[in-house]
Amino acid sequence: MRWTVLGSRHVHRDRWISLRADDCVTPAGVGISPYYVLEYPDFVSALVLDPVGDVVLVRQYRHGLGQVSLELPGGVMDPTDADPVAAAIREVAEETGYAGGAARLLHSLSTDAAKMANRFHLVLIDGATRSRAVAPDPGEEIEVVSMPIAQALEQALGGGIVNATQIGMLLMGLQAAGRLSMRVG
Amino acid sequence: MRWTVLGSRHVHRDRWISLRADDCVTPAGVGISPYYVLEYPDFVSALVLDPVGDVVLVRQYRHGLGQVSLELPGGVMDPTDADPVAAAIREVAEETGYAGGAARLLHSLSTDAAKMANRFHLVLIDGATRSRAVAPDPGEEIEVVSMPIAQALEQALGGGIVNATQIGMLLMGLQAAGRLSMRVG
Numbered sequence: 001m002r003w004t005v006l007g008s009r010h011v012h013r014d015r016w017i018s019l020r021a022d023d024c025v026t027p028a029g030v031g032i033s034p035y036y037v038l039e040y041p042d043f044v045s046a047l048v049l050d051p052v053g054d055v056v057l058v059r060q061y062r063h064g065l066g067q068v069s070l071e072l073p074g075g076v077m078d079p080t081d082a083d084p085v086a087a088a089i090r091e092v093a094e095e096t097g098y099a100g101g102a103a104r105l106l107h108s109l110s111t112d113a114a115k116m117a118n119r120f121h122l123v124l125i126d127g128a129t130r131s132r133a134v135a136p137d138p139g140e141e142i143e144v145v146s147m148p149i150a151q152a153l154e155q156a157l158g159g160g161i162v163n164a165t166q167i168g169m170l171l172m173g174l175q176a177a178g179r180l181s182m183r184v185g
Numbered sequence: 186m187r188w189t190v191l192g193s194r195h196v197h198r199d200r201w202i203s204l205r206a207d208d209c210v211t212p213a214g215v216g217i218s219p220y221y222v223l224e225y226p227d228f229v230s231a232l233v234l235d236p237v238g239d240v241v242l243v244r245q246y247r248h249g250l251g252q253v254s255l256e257l258p259g260g261v262m263d264p265t266d267a268d269p270v271a272a273a274i275r276e277v278a279e280e281t282g283y284a285g286g287a288a289r290l291l292h293s294l295s296t297d298a299a300k301m302a303n304r305f306h307l308v309l310i311d312g313a314t315r316s317r318a319v320a321p322d323p324g325e326e327i328e329v330v331s332m333p334i335a336q337a338l339e340q341a342l343g344g345g346i347v348n349a350t351q352i353g354m355l356l357m358g359l360q361a362a363g364r365l366s367m368r369v370g
Contacts, residue, residue, distance in 0.1 A: 001246035030324040061186035062298035113247035139215040168353025
């Protein structure tokens, strides 16, 4: 099903965004040109559980939608991050001040396979404690919110979390962490 | 927490993509310029259940990630679609040939509140039957796949669905449709 790429160019590229336009042909011979692909570094999101078993989330203004959004802590991987787990530990420390616990990669997915070339990694950090002041990037104003898993689930399923990708990550993460069971019917 | 927008311009805009650059100031007085926002029409995804209760999904090549992806049927809202439910019914008919059943809007969310200005609507279509040939857009090659809910859940939680937004929509949709129960612990 893979398309053949006959040509490729960058329409706009700077340190924040890279927009690529490909000239493609499908296996059926249909030309698709331009097909736009957004090139970002990989993203990481962390499902952080504290020693009590509460979930640690962050609330911040998101200018794309123009709304405040409740999300898992996370962000863009830096070239200096050794791997997604290291990136998640760094982002969680910066955004929430939580550190420690056991960290492991749960899934490597995509946010939007149609438009985006990068990967979205979900990391579990279980047993983290608040141990330092937050160090957000300039311009970031982040509220750290911890809540019981049942309450986070209510937020996810009831519209309290506006970002569908974040809902997917939270539900998948809780299931993979053995904190949420799902039953058909 | 809302940012003030001092200026705004389009860096690239055609019928496929609209990339806006805003000059922003946070409430703390930090200037953020440019902040890029992607302007797309609203998206719709449909959780389609057939009369047996199986889920109807689509498998197609997604050039952003360069992989085949299993997703809910759906797409971009057209200006002629009366509302998200009408858009979902149209997209489902075009992509899968399924029609009929009871359709209702479950949630209006975002795929990426940081970067995207549009909404992502989740529509339930319960009891649809395959009633016509598919009519995909030129260049679209779509495999229609129907499977029991338990199998779709396995795909969602086990890495068989690569798009985290789609996983979120599937899990939320099944829960809202009363076909999936979630229990903490």
